[in-house]
Amino acid sequence: MFVALRDLKFAKGRFALMGTVVTLITLLVVLLSGLTAGLGRENISAITDLDADHLVFAAPAADQDISFSDSVIPAQTQADWADVAGVAAVEPLALGMTRAESGARTTGVAFFAVDEASALPPVAVRSGEVVLAEQAAEDLGVAAGGTVTVGGVELEVAAVAGSDSYSHAPVAWISDADRPMTGTAPDAATVLAIRVGTADLAAADAALGTETVTVADSLNAIGSYSSENGSLQLMRGLLLAISALVIGAFFTVWTVQRSPEIAILKAVGASTGYLVRDAVGQAFVLLLFGTGLGAALAAGLGAVAATVVPFVLGPATVLLPAALLVVLGLVGAAASLRRIATVDPLTALGAAR
Amino acid sequence: MTMHLNDVTLTYPDGDGRLTALDHVTLHAEPGELTAVVGPSGSGKSSLLAVAATLITPDSGQVLLDGTDLVGLNRKQRTRVRRDRIGIVFQSANLLASLTALEQLTVMAHLAGEAPTAAGERALELLDAVGLGAQAGRRPHQLSGGQRQRVTIARGLMNEPSVLLVDEPTSALDSERGAAILDLLRRLTTERGLATVMVTHDRDHLAHADRVVEIVDGRAHALAPA
Numbered sequence: 403m404f405v406a407l408r409d410l411k412f413a414k415g416r417f418a419l420m421g422t423v424v425t426l427i428t429l430l431v432v433l434l435s436g437l438t439a440g441l442g443r444e445n446i447s448a449i450t451d452l453d454a455d456h457l458v459f460a461a462p463a464a465d466q467d468i469s470f471s472d473s474v475i476p477a478q479t480q481a482d483w484a485d486v487a488g489v490a491a492v493e494p495l496a497l498g499m500t501r502a503e504s505g506a507r508t509t510g511v512a513f514f515a516v517d518e519a520s521a522l523p524p525v526a527v528r529s530g531e532v533v534l535a536e537q538a539a540e541d542l543g544v545a546a547g548g549t550v551t552v553g554g555v556e557l558e559v560a561a562v563a564g565s566d567s568y569s570h571a572p573v574a575w576i577s578d579a580d581r582p583m584t585g586t587a588p589d590a591a592t593v594l595a596i597r598v599g600t601a602d603l604a605a606a607d608a609a610l611g612t613e614t615v616t617v618a619d620s621l622n623a624i625g626s627y628s629s630e631n632g633s634l635q636l637m638r639g640l641l642l643a644i645s646a647l648v649i650g651a652f653f654t655v656w657t658v659q660r661s662p663e664i665a666i667l668k669a670v671g672a673s674t675g676y677l678v679r680d681a682v683g684q685a686f687v688l689l690l691f692g693t694g695l696g697a698a699l700a701a702g703l704g705a706v707a708a709t710v711v712p713f714v715l716g717p718a719t720v721l722l723p724a725a726l727l728v729v730l731g732l733v734g735a736a737a738s739l740r741r742i743a744t745v746d747p748l749t750a751l752g753a754a755r
Numbered sequence: 756m757t758m759h760l761n762d763v764t765l766t767y768p769d770g771d772g773r774l775t776a777l778d779h780v781t782l783h784a785e786p787g788e789l790t791a792v793v794g795p796s797g798s799g800k801s802s803l804l805a806v807a808a809t810l811i812t813p814d815s816g817q818v819l820l821d822g823t824d825l826v827g828l829n830r831k832q833r834t835r836v837r838r839d840r841i842g843i844v845f846q847s848a849n850l851l852a853s854l855t856a857l858e859q860l861t862v863m864a865h866l867a868g869e870a871p872t873a874a875g876e877r878a879l880e881l882l883d884a885v886g887l888g889a890q891a892g893r894r895p896h897q898l899s900g901g902q903r904q905r906v907t908i909a910r911g912l913m914n915e916p917s918v919l920l921v922d923e924p925t926s927a928l929d930s931e932r933g934a935a936i937l938d939l940l941r942r943l944t945t946e947r948g949l950a951t952v953m954v955t956h957d958r959d960h961l962a963h964a965d966r967v968v969e970i971v972d973g974r975a976h977a978l979a980p981a
């Protein structure tokens with residue numbers, strides 16, 4: 403990178419401008435990634451944190467997809483699943499959205515109703531008790547030992563545990579006995595949380611009229627998650643594509659402007675390979691600085707933002723998008739390399755057109 | 756016997772037909788000798804240098820460098836020949852804007868994969884030899900036209916070639932500076948045993964030459980040195 407590094411210094415202004423663009427795009431992509439992950443976590447963490455590897459849904463109609471809001475698993479099906487060979491644990495879970503009150507304070511919560519013996523909640527819940535996620539306790543201003551009304555039923559706060567939320571609402575773990583009215587049979591569950599050993603899931607599904615999916619696959623059954631996540635990911639994808647194009651355009655213009663010098667270097671014996679390495683190295687340095695600065699800024703802003711909005715700050719939301727930008731930027735820059743190959747060293751001789 | 760062009764013919768596409776830029780040209784350049792190529796504008800002088808520099812492949816004929824025909828070489832091999840064995844000085848001082856005078860030379864060593872320390876010393880010696888020892892840290896825009904041309908000459912010699920090809924080195928200079936460049940080329944050719952081929956349109960320069968070849972309409976013939 404003999405000439406490339408000196409060009410970086412010599413054409414400071416131009417590269418600083420491009421570096422700023424890379425920095426800003428990185429800032430945007432990382433912030434968006436953190437926000438996407440934060441919103442996603444608010445939507446799904448209660449499901450992903452379940453001590454289970456698969457969820458059993460009621461099989462939807464042929465043209466419908468599985469959905470937490472539509473699934474109803476009657477008591478008989480629950481019993482039948484418990485008898486399926488090769489399934490380790492079968493925990494019925496009924497969930498839905500409701501209101502919680504404590505004194506004058508109210509908040510929306512996701513109720514997760516389970517059997518008294520269930521291992522799903524962070525702390526076992528008995529009839530008459532509720533285990534609140536931290537956010538719910540904070541919103542309601544209650545602590546363990548206090549009383550709250552969940553869906554019209556007065557319950558004692560057995561514990562404040564975990565930070566799980568579902569569909570942007572903090573989780574309130576309750577006993578099946580205290581479940582608010584949802585219009586389904588009181589002993590019907592929404593899903594079964596199971597741990598699968600050697601079971602033939604397809605056969606069990608076919609026999610019992612259910613559809614069993616992995617926990618990860620079940621997330622799209624949360625209506626708000628699939629649409630929200632989809633549009634945020636689309637924005638992120640577009641930003642990444644735009645950055646590759648912008649960087650590609652910059653290096654293409656730069657290469658065109660530089661072609662007289664490329665011709666000189668070729669005339670005095672620089673191979674195309676040497677010039678390409680030089681150019682790729684230059685793009686890499688620019689991208690590394692730009693994304694590094696952008697990621698650092700975004701991490702700082704994200705740390706502040708995390709106190710007011712859902713925001714996840716971590717390698718997956720900071721380093722991964724930055725690395726992706728470097729790779730896509732290099733792909734964009736590579737588009738300009740073709741031009742290096744086509745520069746004719748003869749043009750350096752000037753007079754011979 | 757360093758560089759021999761034997762019976763070289765070169766044509767360019769020209770409308771429906773072809774334009775003959777070099778018509779069975781033969782030229783010999785020997786070590787320590789300055790060969791001047793003169794002729795009117797458009798006569799084929801630059802084309803001749805381009806062929807000698809392996810920048811264009813002629814339609815026919817041979818370009819022998821120490822007995823090896825360069826015409827048959829592939830692009831990679833020709834790039835290497837230009838890097839290691841032929842120095843080129845262009846009509847306008849073609850320097851790289853971001854590099855200092857010294858770096859214009861050391862980049863040549865970098866191209867050849869040479870260690871930077873030895874290269875730095877040799878580059879400084881060469882800048883001294885062309886009278887620019889004190890300007891080593893300057894970039895092209897901080898140098899005069901004559902100084903830039905001297906840097907180009909020094910760059911041409913950096914990888915110690917046996918052949919130096921020079922295209923109208925003084926066309927952008929006044930006559931005093933032009934004469935100084937000519938003196939320099941004459942001196943370097945003798946001191947370093949270079950086979951120098953210099954294209955010029957200035958008949959005053961012929962006094963410095965050991966041989967003179969005149970090209971008219973692509974055809975070359977020897978003139979007696981002035």
Ligand SMILES: Nc1ncnc2c1ncn2[C@@H]1O[C@H](COP(=O)(O)OP(=O)(O)O)[C@@H](O)[C@H]1O
Nearest residue numbers: 753754755767776795796797798799800801802
């Ligand atoms: N790349 C080219 N394509 C087509 N014609 C060219 C090209 N280079 C030079 N010529 C033509 O070849 C002839 C010789 O050009 P050149 O070698 O540049 O002459 P000189 O250097 O003596 O002025 C001229 O007629 C010129 O127009």
Ligand SMILES: [Mg+2]
Nearest residue numbers: 753754800801
């Ligand atoms: Mg010419």
